[in-house]
Amino acid sequence: MEENRIVLLGVKGGPAVRPGSPLPTASLLQLAGKNIVIDCGIGVTRSLVETGVTLLEIDAIFITHLHSDHLLELGPLIYTAWTTGLKRPIQVFGPAGTKAYWEAFLTSMSFDYAIRIEDEGRIPLNEIVRVSEFVEGPISALEGIDVAALRVCHPPVTDTFALRFDAAGRSVVFSADTCYFEPLAAFASGADVLVHEAMLTDGIDALVERTNGGARLRNHLLASHTPASDVGRIATQARVKHLVLNHLVPIDDPAFTTADWQAEAARHWNGRTTIGADGLVIPVE
Numbered sequence: 512m513e514e515n516r517i518v519l520l521g522v523k524g525g526p527a528v529r530p531g532s533p534l535p536t537a538s539l540l541q542l543a544g545k546n547i548v549i550d551c552g553i554g555v556t557r558s559l560v561e562t563g564v565t566l567l568e569i570d571a572i573f574i575t576h577l578h579s580d581h582l583l584e585l586g587p588l589i590y591t592a593w594t595t596g597l598k599r600p601i602q603v604f605g606p607a608g609t610k611a612y613w614e615a616f617l618t619s620m621s622f623d624y625a626i627r628i629e630d631e632g633r634i635p636l637n638e639i640v641r642v643s644e645f646v647e648g649p650i651s652a653l654e655g656i657d658v659a660a661l662r663v664c665h666p667p668v669t670d671t672f673a674l675r676f677d678a679a680g681r682s683v684v685f686s687a688d689t690c691y692f693e694p695l696a697a698f699a700s701g702a703d704v705l706v707h708e709a710m711l712t713d714g715i716d717a718l719v720e721r722t723n724g725g726a727r728l729r730n731h732l733l734a735s736h737t738p739a740s741d742v743g744r745i746a747t748q749a750r751v752k753h754l755v756l757n758h759l760v761p762i763d764d765p766a767f768t769t770a771d772w773q774a775e776a777a778r779h780w781n782g783r784t785t786i787g788a789d790g791l792v793i794p795v796e
Contacts, residue, residue: 515681515795516541517704517755520548520558522787524688524708524736524760526580527722528553532763533789535580538685538706542795543655543678545570549685551585558789559588566592567599571653574605575687576671577612586616593636594627603642604652606670610642647672655679661698663689665735673698681795684751688758690734691741696748703795705751706787708758710736711767711775718761736760739772743780752796754780757787 518541521534528534535552539562546568548559560566569592574582582605589601603609617624617636627633650658656678665671665688673695675684684699686707699705710732719729737745739756746754756772772786785793 514541515543515679517683517706517793517795518562519706519755519757519787519789519791519793520555520562521552522757522759522789522791523552523762524580524710524758526553526578526583529763533759534558535583536758537584538757539564540676540683542676542681542683543653545653545656547653547676548572548588549674550575550581551583551588552580553583555584556588556591561790566595567597569601571602571604573658573674574603574609575674575685576606576665576668577608578668578688581688582612586613586620589636589640590616590620593633593639597639598634600639600641602652603640604645604650604658605642606646606672607644608670609644613640613642645672659698661695663687663695664692665689666731668735675699675702683795685757686737686745688735689737691737691744693745693748696745699745699749699751702749702751704753704755704793705746705749706755706757707742707745708737708760709739709742709756709772709776710760711771712738714761714764714767717764717766721764732760739775740778743776743778746776746780746782751782753783753785753793755785755787755793759787 518539520537523533534554537555538549540547647662652658660672682702
């Protein structure tokens with residue numbers, strides 16, 4: 512593998528899965544010969560395999576925060592790789608609480624786990640999976656790739672981190688879930704690709720009604736996510752080369768099209784913009 516690219520495995524904001532809708536958040540970053548999974552929303556395992564990357568080729572997994580639409584399939588992804596024949600190490604990086612999630616997942620699988628070790632001779636997962644919890648700042652992760660984390664603003668979740676990957680003269684930034692957060696512009700400065708969450712505020716009231724939400728859900732969405740126009744502000748301030756809108760809220764409302772997302776981002780950004788879609792491949796040029 513030599514090509515540097517991003518594959519969007521799931522671009523939907525929120526945990527719900529509906530007929531015909533995209534899957535919740537997950538991405539594959541292929542950089543400097545490494546396969547790196549960013550977030551593990553439901554469906555990530557199948558989506559990853561459909562990119563042509565086998566589960567045995569994963570080098571590292573990063574979790575930006577512990578909301579279910581970013582975490583739910585972390586355990587099943589690793590476990591399915593293991594039952595597929597995984598023997599090489601996988602590194603997992605996430606905020607505080609990631610280790611507890613992993614340990615609890617293994618406990619939930621204790622019957623099957625013990626049988627497969629005894630009956631099939633599988634290597635115990637604690638010998639090949641290393642889970643590390645990170646805070647803001649540099650992350651000692653992958654040889655040949657500089658990784659850094661920035662704590663962003665995603666209330667009420669305090670441990671939510673944007674991630675930056677630099678290698679071989681290329682740089683990719685994932686915003687994670689965040690409201691408009693000006694320090695992110697400096698963090699993403701000069702990036703080749705900025706993958707940033709985005710929200711259409713005009714669609715929030717209909718989304719809340721459609722999901723039987725109420726004032727609390729509406730307030731959460733507006734306080735915790737970034738309007739697409741403000742994503743354009745960040746991209747302009749950071750002088751990135753390519754902006755990718757991801758974790759789209761709302762994504763399955765027929766009242767809005769790709770043109771609406773483009774128009775909102777263009778209010779404060781006149782550079783290259785891509786609206787995320789499941790399976791979309793984005794070269795890191």
